[in-house]
Amino acid sequence: MKKKKKWPEDWQDLNPGCMVFEPGSAREYHTGSWRAERPIFDESKCIRCGVCYIFCPEGCISQNKNGYFEADLDYCKGCGICAHECWPRAIKMIEEG
Amino acid sequence: MSKRIGMEIALAAAEAVALCKPDVVAAYPITPNTHVPEHLSDIVAEGRLDAEFICVESEHSALSACCGASGAGARSFTATSSQGLAYMSEIIPIASSMRLPVVMIVGNRALSGPINIWNDQSDIMYQRDSGWISMFAANGQETIDMAIQAFKIAEHRDVMLPVNVNLDGFQLTHVVEPMEMPDQKEVDSFLPPFKPIATLHPDKIVSMGTLGLPEIFNETAKSKDEILKDSRRVILEVWKEWEEKFGRKYEPIEACEARGSDVLLMTLGSMGETAEVAVEEARKDGISVGLLKLKLWRPFPFEELRKAVKGCKVLAVLDRAVSYGGPGGPVFSEVRSAFYDMQERPVVINEIIGLGGRDVPVSDFRKIIEKSVQAIKTKPEEEYEIFGVRGS
Numbered sequence: 381m382k383k384k385k386k387w388p389e390d391w392q393d394l395n396p397g398c399m400v401f402e403p404g405s406a407r408e409y410h411t412g413s414w415r416a417e418r419p420i421f422d423e424s425k426c427i428r429c430g431v432c433y434i435f436c437p438e439g440c441i442s443q444n445k446n447g448y449f450e451a452d453l454d455y456c457k458g459c460g461i462c463a464h465e466c467w468p469r470a471i472k473m474i475e476e477g
Numbered sequence: 478m479s480k481r482i483g484m485e486i487a488l489a490a491a492e493a494v495a496l497c498k499p500d501v502v503a504a505y506p507i508t509p510n511t512h513v514p515e516h517l518s519d520i521v522a523e524g525r526l527d528a529e530f531i532c533v534e535s536e537h538s539a540l541s542a543c544c545g546a547s548g549a550g551a552r553s554f555t556a557t558s559s560q561g562l563a564y565m566s567e568i569i570p571i572a573s574s575m576r577l578p579v580v581m582i583v584g585n586r587a588l589s590g591p592i593n594i595w596n597d598q599s600d601i602m603y604q605r606d607s608g609w610i611s612m613f614a615a616n617g618q619e620t621i622d623m624a625i626q627a628f629k630i631a632e633h634r635d636v637m638l639p640v641n642v643n644l645d646g647f648q649l650t651h652v653v654e655p656m657e658m659p660d661q662k663e664v665d666s667f668l669p670p671f672k673p674i675a676t677l678h679p680d681k682i683v684s685m686g687t688l689g690l691p692e693i694f695n696e697t698a699k700s701k702d703e704i705l706k707d708s709r710r711v712i713l714e715v716w717k718e719w720e721e722k723f724g725r726k727y728e729p730i731e732a733c734e735a736r737g738s739d740v741l742l743m744t745l746g747s748m749g750e751t752a753e754v755a756v757e758e759a760r761k762d763g764i765s766v767g768l769l770k771l772k773l774w775r776p777f778p779f780e781e782l783r784k785a786v787k788g789c790k791v792l793a794v795l796d797r798a799v800s801y802g803g804p805g806g807p808v809f810s811e812v813r814s815a816f817y818d819m820q821e822r823p824v825v826i827n828e829i830i831g832l833g834g835r836d837v838p839v840s841d842f843r844k845i846i847e848k849s850v851q852a853i854k855t856k857p858e859e860e861y862e863i864f865g866v867r868g869s
Contacts, residue, residue, distance in 0.1 A: 391696035391703070396637060396674050397576035398697060400684040409688075 411438065415458035417473040423448050425470035432462035432471060479657040479723070486617040487512035487650040489658065490556075490582055493621035495526045496664040497628045499580075500551035500671075503531035503542035507561035508594045509646035510584030514556050536561040540568040540579070547577035548685050550676035552628065555579065558646055559586035559600045566604065572639045573608030574701060575686055576674070578631030579639040581609075582624060585746065585797075586646040587833040595834020596646040598746060598797040601774075602807045608701050610640040610708055611775040615749040617654035619772070620644045622725060625664060630715050632671050636708045643774075645747040645797075647834065659723065667722055709776045729778030730785050731770040734760060738767035739790045740849040741823070745771045745808055748795060748830065748837060755842030766846050771808065779815045786816075792823045793849040796861075797831050805829065805861030824852050827861035841865065 386408075388394050395401065419432075423446075432449050433441045440455035441462060451462070463471040482489065491513050494502075502521070504514035521530045529546075533539045536557050543553040557565060562583060572579050587593040588600050601611065610630060614620040620642065627640040644650060659667075675683045689697050709729075716727035733753055735741055744752050749770040756768045769785050769792075771778075786792055796806020804810040809827035816822040828845050831837040841864065848857070862869070 387690065387693045388696065391699040394693070394696055394700050397574065397685060398687060398689055398693075399575075399675055400687050401675070401682075403682040403684075405684075406687075 417458040435465045491516035493624040499554040501546035503539045510558040536564040540565040543579045550673040552671040556582040558584045570607040576637040580627045584646040584650040593833040602798040613643045613746045648747045729773035733768040735767035739765040743769040828864045830864045
């Protein structure tokens with residue numbers, strides 16, 4: 381299968397006004413590549429309150445089938461807001477690398 | 478049939494815009510352009526125009542509302558001056574980069590400070606590089622004609638760019654002049670309904686104003702530049718059609734007595750009318766002088782300019798704005814750059830006149846003509862001067 385181009389090759393290929401006619405295409409842009417730190421969720425401390433899910437500005441935290449929370453690392457920018465807000469201190473930010 | 482009217486130009490401009498049947502008008506009042514949106518709001522209130530008139534709380538919101546409306550497929554119009562235009566700054570390049578054909582009338586006024594409500598062209602020059610088509614009217618007739626032409630040019634499928642039509646504050650906005658006002662039938666036959674590329678409608682999803690990564694940004698800049706330059710073709714087409722329909726000719730540079738003249742003055746906006754009187758007088762006195770009235774500021778008519786100065790010895794460029802710490806006036810800067818590769822080029826001098834409403838009578842233009850004639854023999858030491866400054 382031909383790999384889909386990430387962006388238009390030449391200036392003539394741009395849509396007028398850079399309009400995007402394909403819905404949901406922002407999903408293809410993995411903002412997680414910016415990340416310097418990643419969140420580590422400690423399920424032994426987590427009370428499943430969901431405060432991390434509410435505060436995540438990227439909307440990349442979701443609840444798994446066991447009721448615990450995890451971040452989608454394709455989109456998590458590593459801002460650390462979840463760790464800051466988590467009052468049982470179940471989230472720790474560790475350096476990438 | 479067109480009707481001969483005598484009317485304040487700002488009001489006539491609003492009448493002309495109403496003939497174009499905009500769907501949305503969003504504006505905030507600011508001197509000296511206030512009468513344009515004020516009169517449009519009257520026209521809407523009287524039921525003569527079926528438009529949404531949005532009383533916004535600022536010019537930033539006015540242009541934002543126009544951009545949103547234009548994205549939704551509405552023909553959109555706004556008008557402003559000076560600080561109001563400056564307050565729109567953030568949205569101005571967004572309208573052009575999103576290819577939203579908003580039309581704006583600018584009643585040109587000095588930018589503060591000191592605070593000044595009177596005319597010069599420093600407000601629009603501040604927005605020079607924002608990707609809009611920019612034209613200047615020299616009188617009332619040109620104002621109403623350009624206001625109507627602007628919608629057709631902006632909404633042409635090959636253009637889809639915003640257009641600003643400039644008229645000098647007070648000198649034009651508040652002056653009563655005789656004009657030919659086209660009728661609704663004529664405008665309808667000239668201006669087709671707006672057909673947007675896409676509209677913000679949930680039935681057919683589209684995203685406008687998205688992020689552009691470094692990987693495409695050079696390409697977006699190239700595209701903006703090429704499309705704005707290419708709009709010249711459409712502008713000339715529209716002006717040709719206008720001439721055929723209404724009998725009034727429009728050119729990027731209008732030449733008066735220019736061929737074979739040793740000295741040429743070059744003006745932008747209403748000062749062209751006064752300069753014309755001075756040129757006629759000087760010619761009666763045997764001085765070989767002509768006039769170039771620049772009407773199209775962006776895209777800049779380089780080709781026409783080079784042709785227009787053929788054989789001329791001195792070109793005096795008259796600016797109504799200063800590029801502080803730079804080359805003088807903004808028009809002068811463009812003109813000199815246009816001549817760089819020419820083998821035979823005139824001496825170019827720059828007189829910056831009429832700032833913040835300073836009156837420029839015919840006698841001042843005569844002095845500038847006199848100085849230009851002297852420049853045939855000796856090139857002045859100063860490349861530019863702010864004309865008539867006390868203490869220099």
